[in-house]
Amino acid sequence: MAPVRQRNAKGLNSTEIGRKIKRGNALRQGTAWWTSRGLTTLLLVILCMCGSATWLYVTLDSDITETLVSQRENVSPEPRVYFIQCSEDYENYKRYPGCTPQKCGRAVADGVVTREEAQALKRLAERGLQLAGSEGGASILDLHSGALSMGPQFVNIYRYFGEQIQDVFTQEDFQLYRDVRKRIQTVIAETFGLDQTLMYLTKPTFFSRINSTIAKTQHDEYWHPHIDKVTYGSFDYTSLLYLSDYGSDFTGGRFVFMDQNGNKTVEPKAGRVSYFSSGSENLHRVEKVTWGTRYAITVSFTCDPTQAIADPALP
Numbered sequence: 327m328a329p330v331r332q333r334n335a336k337g338l339n340s341t342e343i344g345r346k347i348k349r350g351n352a353l354r355q356g357t358a359w360w361t362s363r364g365l366t367t368l369l370l371v372i373l374c375m376c377g378s379a380t381w382l383y384v385t386l387d388s389d390i391t392e393t394l395v396s397q398r399e400n401v402s403p404e405p406r407v408y409f410i411q412c413s414e415d416y417e418n419y420k421r422y423p424g425c426t427p428q429k430c431g432r433a434v435a436d437g438v439v440t441r442e443e444a445q446a447l448k449r450l451a452e453r454g455l456q457l458a459g460s461e462g463g464a465s466i467l468d469l470h471s472g473a474l475s476m477g478p479q480f481v482n483i484y485r486y487f488g489e490q491i492q493d494v495f496t497q498e499d500f501q502l503y504r505d506v507r508k509r510i511q512t513v514i515a516e517t518f519g520l521d522q523t524l525m526y527l528t529k530p531t532f533f534s535r536i537n538s539t540i541a542k543t544q545h546d547e548y549w550h551p552h553i554d555k556v557t558y559g560s561f562d563y564t565s566l567l568y569l570s571d572y573g574s575d576f577t578g579g580r581f582v583f584m585d586q587n588g589n590k591t592v593e594p595k596a597g598r599v600s601y602f603s604s605g606s607e608n609l610h611r612v613e614k615v616t617w618g619t620r621y622a623i624t625v626s627f628t629c630d631p632t633q634a635i636a637d638p639a640l641p
């Protein structure tokens with residue numbers, strides 16, 4: 327007699343049920359495999375797209391970026407000068423013959439300030455900035471007004487630290503700042519054919535310390551393109567004295583002139599003075615610092631005697 331197979335409610339016997347279970351498992355495994363393969367492919371596509379975008383950005387950016395002066399070069403004894411047409415910005419201001427830019431451009435000089443002087447000024451900046459400093463990567467110390475970054479805002483070092491500031495800065499520090507400022511003023515006057523007695527130091531004039539810490543406030547966002555005459559008003563000539571070396575003290579942090587036909591960079595170097603007319607013919611920015619610490623001083627000049635400030639001095 328043939329064995330009687332047990333049948334369930336739907337009328338399926340155990341062999342059929344087994345086959346169904348196997349088919350179900352196979353189907354589920356197939357779906358999981360497709361899902362994970364689909365995800366991997368999607369991830370690969372996204373990665374490729376990001377990679378291509380980065381490659382395109384870097385290639386295009388380096389294609390349109392020219393190094394005006396590299397860190398390795400030594401531009402001495404004469405400055406390297408690039409004249410360009412002046413913008414119309416100066417027409418909106420009173421003209422001061424012998425000073426208001428008629429020749430515009432940018433220049434770099436390595437023979438105006440020695441590396442030793444730059445190192446001494448860097449130590450001054452370090453001492454001052456270690457009293458406080460921003461938490462977000464960009465700190466300034468303005469010896470004229472006394473402004474020093476402290477967390478998200480600024481304090482006046484002369485008021486905040488009182489007499490104690492004499493333990494931080496010496497008369498020699500301020501003398502060095504004055505000497506260097508005068509030499510920078512002379513080279514700017516020679517380059518642009520000005521009467522240096524008609525140029526005046528103006529504010530703000532400050533030490534800057536930049537590292538790669540993420541910005542916490544707007545004051546830390548030093549990298550935005552800008553025009554000094556628009557940002558600061560009184561500036562007619564801007565100079566930057568670099569106190570540390572691009573490539574060994576820090577990476578990133580090059581100075582970039584943003585011309586219509588491409589970017590032109592100046593690589594900072596201790597003792598290097600980079601100077602330019604402050605109007606929109608010299609739109610510029612600073613690249614983000616990616617590693618290390620970058621020190622510089624912004625020393626700015628005006629032609630307007632009402633905007634003149636005295637050299638910084640100990641109280």
Ligand SMILES: O=C(O)CCC(=O)C(=O)O
Pocket residue numbers: 534554566581610611612622624
């Ligand atoms: O530090 C620099 O290289 C540039 C700073 C600057 O653009 C400025 O102070 O206006």
Ligand SMILES: [Fe+2]
Pocket residue numbers: 552553554564610
């Ligand atoms: Fe600037």
